[in-house]
Amino acid sequence: MKVVKFGGSSLASGAQLEKVFHIVTADPSRKAVVVSAPGKRFSNDTKVTDLLIACADHYLQKGKAPELAEAVIERYASIARELNLDSSIIERIRDDLFTLLNGDKRNPEKYLDAVKASGEDNNAKLIAAYFRHQGVEAEYVSPKEAGLFVTNEPGSAQVLPESYDNLHRLRNREGLIIFPGFFGYSKEGDVLTFSRSGSDITGSILANGLKADLYENFTDVDAVYSVNPSIVQDPKEINELTYREMRELSYAGFSVFHDEALIPAFRAGIPVQIKNTNNPDAKGTRVVSRRDHTNGPVIGIASDTGFCSIYISKYLMNREIGFGRKALQILEDEGLTYEHVPSGIDDITIILRHNQMDAALEQRLVTRLKRELHADEVTVRYHLALIMVVGEAMRHNVGTTARASKALSEADVNIEMINQGSSEVSMMFGVMEEQEKRAVQALYEEFFARVLLS
Amino acid sequence: MKVVKFGGSSLASGAQLEKVFHIVTADPSRKAVVVSAPGKRFSNDTKVTDLLIACADHYLQKGKAPELAEAVIERYASIARELNLDSSIIERIRDDLFTLLNGDKRNPEKYLDAVKASGEDNNAKLIAAYFRHQGVEAEYVSPKEAGLFVTNEPGSAQVLPESYDNLHRLRNREGLIIFPGFFGYSKEGDVLTFSRSGSDITGSILANGLKADLYENFTDVDAVYSVNPSIVQDPKEINELTYREMRELSYAGFSVFHDEALIPAFRAGIPVQIKNTNNPDAKGTRVVSRRDHTNGPVIGIASDTGFCSIYISKYLMNREIGFGRKALQILEDEGLTYEHVPSGIDDITIILRHNQMDAALEQRLVTRLKRELHADEVTVRYHLALIMVVGEAMRHNVGTTARASKALSEADVNIEMINQGSSEVSMMFGVMEEQEKRAVQALYEEFFARVLLS
Numbered sequence: 015m016k017v018v019k020f021g022g023s024s025l026a027s028g029a030q031l032e033k034v035f036h037i038v039t040a041d042p043s044r045k046a047v048v049v050s051a052p053g054k055r056f057s058n059d060t061k062v063t064d065l066l067i068a069c070a071d072h073y074l075q076k077g078k079a080p081e082l083a084e085a086v087i088e089r090y091a092s093i094a095r096e097l098n099l100d101s102s103i104i105e106r107i108r109d110d111l112f113t114l115l116n117g118d119k120r121n122p123e124k125y126l127d128a129v130k131a132s133g134e135d136n137n138a139k140l141i142a143a144y145f146r147h148q149g150v151e152a153e154y155v156s157p158k159e160a161g162l163f164v165t166n167e168p169g170s171a172q173v174l175p176e177s178y179d180n181l182h183r184l185r186n187r188e189g190l191i192i193f194p195g196f197f198g199y200s201k202e203g204d205v206l207t208f209s210r211s212g213s214d215i216t217g218s219i220l221a222n223g224l225k226a227d228l229y230e231n232f233t234d235v236d237a238v239y240s241v242n243p244s245i246v247q248d249p250k251e252i253n254e255l256t257y258r259e260m261r262e263l264s265y266a267g268f269s270v271f272h273d274e275a276l277i278p279a280f281r282a283g284i285p286v287q288i289k290n291t292n293n294p295d296a297k298g299t300r301v302v303s304r305r306d307h308t309n310g311p312v313i314g315i316a317s318d319t320g321f322c323s324i325y326i327s328k329y330l331m332n333r334e335i336g337f338g339r340k341a342l343q344i345l346e347d348e349g350l351t352y353e354h355v356p357s358g359i360d361d362i363t364i365i366l367r368h369n370q371m372d373a374a375l376e377q378r379l380v381t382r383l384k385r386e387l388h389a390d391e392v393t394v395r396y397h398l399a400l401i402m403v404v405g406e407a408m409r410h411n412v413g414t415t416a417r418a419s420k421a422l423s424e425a426d427v428n429i430e431m432i433n434q435g436s437s438e439v440s441m442m443f444g445v446m447e448e449q450e451k452r453a454v455q456a457l458y459e460e461f462f463a464r465v466l467l468s
Numbered sequence: 469m470k471v472v473k474f475g476g477s478s479l480a481s482g483a484q485l486e487k488v489f490h491i492v493t494a495d496p497s498r499k500a501v502v503v504s505a506p507g508k509r510f511s512n513d514t515k516v517t518d519l520l521i522a523c524a525d526h527y528l529q530k531g532k533a534p535e536l537a538e539a540v541i542e543r544y545a546s547i548a549r550e551l552n553l554d555s556s557i558i559e560r561i562r563d564d565l566f567t568l569l570n571g572d573k574r575n576p577e578k579y580l581d582a583v584k585a586s587g588e589d590n591n592a593k594l595i596a597a598y599f600r601h602q603g604v605e606a607e608y609v610s611p612k613e614a615g616l617f618v619t620n621e622p623g624s625a626q627v628l629p630e631s632y633d634n635l636h637r638l639r640n641r642e643g644l645i646i647f648p649g650f651f652g653y654s655k656e657g658d659v660l661t662f663s664r665s666g667s668d669i670t671g672s673i674l675a676n677g678l679k680a681d682l683y684e685n686f687t688d689v690d691a692v693y694s695v696n697p698s699i700v701q702d703p704k705e706i707n708e709l710t711y712r713e714m715r716e717l718s719y720a721g722f723s724v725f726h727d728e729a730l731i732p733a734f735r736a737g738i739p740v741q742i743k744n745t746n747n748p749d750a751k752g753t754r755v756v757s758r759r760d761h762t763n764g765p766v767i768g769i770a771s772d773t774g775f776c777s778i779y780i781s782k783y784l785m786n787r788e789i790g791f792g793r794k795a796l797q798i799l800e801d802e803g804l805t806y807e808h809v810p811s812g813i814d815d816i817t818i819i820l821r822h823n824q825m826d827a828a829l830e831q832r833l834v835t836r837l838k839r840e841l842h843a844d845e846v847t848v849r850y851h852l853a854l855i856m857v858v859g860e861a862m863r864h865n866v867g868t869t870a871r872a873s874k875a876l877s878e879a880d881v882n883i884e885m886i887n888q889g890s891s892e893v894s895m896m897f898g899v900m901e902e903q904e905k906r907a908v909q910a911l912y913e914e915f916f917a918r919v920l921l922s
């Protein structure tokens with residue numbers, strides 16, 4: 015049994031919905047369909063979710079926004095016309111939306127969450143109507159009815175554990191389940207949305223609850239690439255990777271998937287298949303718990319800029335119990351989160367994201383580190399990029415480090431720091447930002463281009 | 469102006485003292501001479517310090533130890549006979565030693581410190597007498613008279629800052645200063661010794677106090693080697709290295725110098741010259757604050773075994789503020805000191821010295837890390853070796869990492885972890901202990917053997 019999720023661009027028009035219909039009905043094991051709100055039909059188009067946010071803002075400020083509300087309804091109506099659905103479904107959507115827009119506004123955050131969530135909710139109703147119109151047994155299921163309970167945090171709700179058991183009961187339903195993504199209900203009955211990529215989260219939760227064999231995530235790319243296509247042209251696609259590899263790649267700029275969305279599926283050990291709605295025959299990318307390592311040690315290369323480093327040195331630091339812990343405590347006091355802490359004998363370097371720092375904070379931090387730790391030197395450097403070379407097979411492979419560092423050296427890239435723990439799922443290189451692209455290209459050339467030639 | 473320090477093997481016999489005399493008088497800028505107690509004359513010989521410790525133990529337990537006391541005096545007497553000194557100096561040493569041995573024993577630790585220190589103290593008196601006998605103006609100076617004050621910690625005294633100003637006044641003395649190493653005086657007038665290599669510490673303190681241009685440390689090796697001679701035959705000597713390089717090398721098994729001894733000279737920016745009493749024409753090794761980088765990026769390779777690693781992984785660890793700090797806090801609570809903390813996205817590896825761990829502590833630690841940090845996995849691995857590749861020039865040198873990791877890979881050494889902070893004075897590789905020697909040999913071959921060929 016499979017849970018299938020479609021993103022906004024897969025549901026933006028009647029033509030897209032026809033593709034979705036064919037995909038879903040082509041495989042009888044596809045039982046539950048999680049849907050986003052209609053996305054962009056063309057590059058200048060506006061997503062329904064963005065229209066709804068604008069609409070909610072206007073309602074909150076002025077009490078009405080007739081044109082925006084009609085623009086939302088028209089998106090559904092145009093899809094319904096394309097698909098020859100009768101007007102009753104649009105009347106239902108219109109009634110539901112205006113009831114909501116004219117409803118309780120005492121808590122603006124919750125009002126916004128409820129309006130945003132209607133994008134998915136109404137789309138699920140529309141899609142269920144379309145499937146039935148096509149003669150398929152399909153039913154809209156509300157997260158409330160299904161018992162998808164979440165924490166009371168608007169915009170970043172977390173699923174409550176009991177939801178999984180509630181959702182498991184959906185297995186007994188006949189026919190297809192059409193389920194809106196992006197939101198759940200508090201125990202008090204309020205609508206609350208997940209964080210970004212919320213429909214991916216819903217799909218993952220539903221896959222866990224239903225104990226699905228597979229979670230299929232349909233989007234608009236053929237696969238996850240081994241490297242950012244804006245840095246390397248036509249990069250190799252990844253057929254299969256592990257959750258951990260996905261996570262390490264996501265960390266540094268891979269954005270196919272919001273990695274938090276994977277957790278519920280990961281916890282239940284359910285593989286995730288990423289596929290393209292517009293090219294469903296493409297193999298796609300599968301995210302699994304374990305994989306065989308047959309295609310070289312490296313699965314992907316990711317990079318991200320915007321890091322800075324705080325270098326702290328003190329003669330005989332190594333003899334001091336608690337030095338590193340105290341340094342990290344000072345960062346924590348100042349509300350800073352750090353990424354890595356490579357160290358020498360008498361020095362540590364703390365790598366963190368630049369956007370947390372400002373001149374005043376830097377000054378305070380340097381002063382505190384010098385005064386409280388009696389450091390000899392504290393230096394802050396900006397414009398660092400981190401490059402992650404990722405692959406579970408690296409741990410069985412003598413020489414991956416040598417290949418990576420030789421490739422960087424031959425491309426005249428200076429390695430500012432290296433960090434490789436004993437897990438060896440990834441290797442981190444710090445380089446200056448202006449060398450990032452050259453570094454990624456050189457690593458890609460070493461680990462992928464040469465593989466293709468063999 | 470130079471401070472010169474001679475180790476025990478340089479002062480073990482009259483013949484050795486003649487070498488010392490020629491070395492000191494060959495250069496009129498050698499102003500102050502710091503001396504150890506007489507060391508071994510041959511491999512089965514006993515050091516005077518060890519005789520004194522046995523002597524003090526007997527006196528504490530039985531109130532006397534005539535043979536041991538005479539054995540100590542005989543060491544000085546045989547030197548005096550070799551050098552044709554008259555017996556008055558030995559009478560003085562005998563009187564001083566018995567007064568001390570029969571003295572106050574209420575605080576055994578302080579009694580032991582005073583008896584141990586007499587080895588250096590009496591040797592300084594003897595050497596001053598010998599220099600005068602040779603017609604050179606030379607005087608024994610007591611640390612008490614000179615104002616070398618230390619903390620009240622038997623066996624591990626620390627110099628008090630005011631000592632430097634007191635010692636500075638010795639500059640005004642005429643003639644050579646013969647100064648006993650290894651100890652100072654508390655403000656209450658008690659003798660207290662430094663930790664091991666205490667004469668090196670005294671030399672370094674005196675160099676700082678006198679604001680010497682150079683601190684010459686005479687020992688029994690021609691130079692510091694670039695790698696452990698028990699791993700690589702006839703390794704290259706190091707002519708010049710920085711304090712930081714010395715320190716990074718000392719950390720992992722280089723034992724020419726107890727690195728703490730360097731601190732007072734380091735703080736005053738005074739270079740340290742290591743030379744061989746038995747081969748004073750050999751160039752030796754100079755430890756400096758800064759050096760030119762002309763001989764390749766790497767100055768030395770050190771390695772040490774007996775490390776273990778604690779691998780901690782937790783999905784989405786990276787999102788948790790304070791995870792690393794909390795893990796280090798747990799280690800600190802358990803009294804453990806760690807060396808390095810390489811990390812991935814969702815894992816950290818804590819490297820520490822194995823000898824701190826036992827089965828019960830490991831069990832407790834794993835339980836605490838799992839329970840308090842909710843870690844998915846905690847794994848302890850033993851038998852790790854750390855290899856330090858050290859050189860200040862590495863920071864200017866693209867490709868050092870590539871060369872090192874390629875050499876290791878070609879020697880079929882698997883790199884378990886890498887740690888290179890932004891200081892880039894050193895690069896750390898973790899390997900399994902059974903691969904340590906092969907790894908060091910491969911690195912030596914890469915960075916030194918090939919340099920010699922060019």
